[in-house]
Amino acid sequence: MSKEQKAIRSSGWKTDFLIGFPEGLLLLFFTTYLSHGLPVTVQQFYTINTCIWLAVSVLVMLTAYQANRGDTQHDESTLSPEERRKLERLNISEPIIENIAAEMQKDAALWEETLRTEHVEERHFNKSTAIRSGLLTGIFFLTGGILPLIPYLRNEQFPTAASTSVLTCGIAITIFSFLKSRMTSQPAIPVILRNLAYTGAVWLGAYVMLTIFK
Incomplete structure (x- = not known):
C-alpha cells in the first residue's frame, strides 16, 4: 500500500472465527444435502464436496486477506x-x-x-496480520465445513447420513451462536434463534433444489 490509511480490520482470531466457521458449516451443509440425493456415485459425492470445501476455503482466505488489506482508493x-x-x-x-x-x-x-x-x-494495515487473519479464517472455514461432511464419510447410506448431518449442523450452529453471543456481548437466545433460522433457510433451499433436480 502506498499510504498507511487506517481501516476497520480483523481484531484477532475471534473475528476470523465468527466469519469463517459459519460460512464453512452452512456452505457444506447446503452442498452435501443437495448432492446426497442426486444421481451421483459415492465417490463422485465425496469428490464434489471435497473440491468445494477446499476450493472455497482458498477463496475465503484470499477474501479475508484482501478485506484486511483494504482499498486505498x-x-x-x-x-x-x-x-x-x-x-x-x-x-x-x-x-x-x-x-x-x-x-x-x-x-x-x-x-x-x-x-x-x-x-x-x-x-493501520499490517501484512503479517492480514496473512494470519486470512489463514485463520480459512482454517475456521475448513473446521466448520467438515462437520456436515463427517456423517457422510462415516455412513455411505446417504439418507441416514443426511439426517445425522442436519442434527450435527443444528447442534454446531447452536453452540456457535452461544459462543458468538458471549464474544459480542449479545443476548444468547436471539442470536441462537436467528442463526437456527438461517440454517433452516439453507436446509429448505437445498431441499427445494433437490426436489427440482431429482
Missing part, C-alpha cells in the same frame, strides 16, 4: 485530485464537484463520530 475521506480530474472530464460543473467534495467530508466526519460512539478501533 476508497480510504480517502476527501475528493482526491485524480477523482476531481475524472469528474471534470465528464463535464461536471465546478459547483457540483465542490458539493460532492463537501458531502464526502461530511460523511467522513459522521463515520469518525460513529466509530467513536461504538468504540470501534481502526488499525
Whole structure:
C-alpha cells in the first residue's frame, strides 16, 4: 500500500472465527444435502464436496486477506485530485464537484463520530496480520465445513447420513451462536434463534433444489 490509511480490520482470531466457521458449516451443509440425493456415485459425492470445501476455503482466505488489506482508493475521506480530474472530464460543473467534495467530508466526519460512539478501533494495515487473519479464517472455514461432511464419510447410506448431518449442523450452529453471543456481548437466545433460522433457510433451499433436480 502506498499510504498507511487506517481501516476497520480483523481484531484477532475471534473475528476470523465468527466469519469463517459459519460460512464453512452452512456452505457444506447446503452442498452435501443437495448432492446426497442426486444421481451421483459415492465417490463422485465425496469428490464434489471435497473440491468445494477446499476450493472455497482458498477463496475465503484470499477474501479475508484482501478485506484486511483494504482499498486505498476508497480510504480517502476527501475528493482526491485524480477523482476531481475524472469528474471534470465528464463535464461536471465546478459547483457540483465542490458539493460532492463537501458531502464526502461530511460523511467522513459522521463515520469518525460513529466509530467513536461504538468504540470501534481502526488499525493501520499490517501484512503479517492480514496473512494470519486470512489463514485463520480459512482454517475456521475448513473446521466448520467438515462437520456436515463427517456423517457422510462415516455412513455411505446417504439418507441416514443426511439426517445425522442436519442434527450435527443444528447442534454446531447452536453452540456457535452461544459462543458468538458471549464474544459480542449479545443476548444468547436471539442470536441462537436467528442463526437456527438461517440454517433452516439453507436446509429448505437445498431441499427445494433437490426436489427440482431429482
